[in-house]
Amino acid sequence: MNNVLVIVYSYTGTSRRVAELLCSQQGWPMAEITDARSRSGALGSWRCMLDSFFRRQPTIRYDGPPPSDFDAVVLVSPIWMLQLAGPMRSFVARQRSRLPDVAVLSVMGGQGAPNAAAEISRLLGRAPILSCAVTMREVDDGSCAARVQAFGSAVGCAQNASGAVRPTTLSPQSI
DSSP, rough: OOEEEEEEEEESSHHHHHHHHHHHHHTTTEEEEEEESSOHHHHHHHHHHHHHHHHHHOOEEEEOOOOGGGSEEEEEEEETTTTHHHHHHHHHHHHHHGHHHHHHEEEESSSOOHHHHHHHHHHTTTTOSEEEEEEHHHHTTEEEETHHHHHHHHHHHHOOOOSOOOOEOOOOOTT
């Protein structure tokens, strides 16, 4: 499936690196969500924690193509305090009616990816077609490349499959 858009939010640049890797492997375009208000410094980090704890939806900017122009979107986002990052939460909540099939690729310190996929499912009113997680350590040492490749291939297969597609999780333990 070539009609897939990768949409990324990245606070530190790690999620962006994963999204760029996926796009380079699959030949898919990428769009980015940005914060309307800077998160630099200690106060910015504090806001990240508060957004997660209270499940806030901060103001964001998205200047990418309309997600509805694609057959599927892959949402790439960090995990903050075991939860979906606030800016991605805002995006999904605001764009839910325009989002086609959704796959989720989470970047985490060690835990929380199932929580993010479940929250996206609640916000959309339907389950993602696929979800996968990589750790920051795997991104830093490059060992996530094969799993990201497998995830991208699975998104293509899920989109080309006939009939209902059940949600699937590709976890570090299952690869």
